[in-house]
Amino acid sequence: MPLFFRGEYAGFIVKGNFMTLAAKPHLVEEGEWLAHQIVEQNRLLSGMLRCVQEKDRTTGRPTCNEHSCPSMSAGPTTYTWIDTKGNPINLPAPTYIKHIQTWVSGKVQDQALFPTDNFTTAPPLPRASDVKADPAHYLGRTSGFPQRFESEVKNMYKQMLRCYAHLYWQHWLVFWELGGHRELNTCFVHFMNVGRAYRLLGEKDIEPMAPLVDLWIKEGVLPKYEEEGGSVASPTSVPERGASTVVGPTSGAGVGNAGTAAAWSD
């Protein structure tokens, strides 16, 4: 078993209950809260990725480079991209990760998906009874998010998880040598806590990191949910094949809209 799945290396840089960081404040609408979380989680992940993307002083190249990581792997798992014809292709991990970062940033800055209009008054909080009675309700509706918001958030989360999985499986030693493994754990446990609380990840997405997640559940760092062992919500969208010339990650990043094509063409 890799060292990073062992209890003695699974600690954090902060003490306390991670749920206080994940739990939605009462008066904030869930869509608003998830949008906030995506921005924050992306910021934390980018900080961790920077550790392997910056040029090493002795070698003059980043830790994660085309030679060290010729594919986007996480131990036994390899993630493939899809080419313009919808075929899976292998990309070096640094390229894959760069594409993900560009893609997530593009989504966050997309006004149609993450509207940033200033409110003079806060949007109304939907009441649970109203939500139940309204067949047209969807997550984030009252805050002005589009209907696809929830599935887009799930896709972003799934791809971000792949980046964490790659960091752990391929580059954990670098974090350990720098004394940064607890910082990595702290960012990742917060990421997982939010992902689990709002069911943004499927069981299969979590698989490469499951031993660490299970360990944290066992230690009570992450809460255990009743439905676990049963059906956990899973993103179901698949790449929209044949929709223009978009290149995207396989297994459903929902990247078929032409708006993202330009950002990915490098």
Ligand SMILES: [Zn+2]
């Ligand atoms: Zn790498």
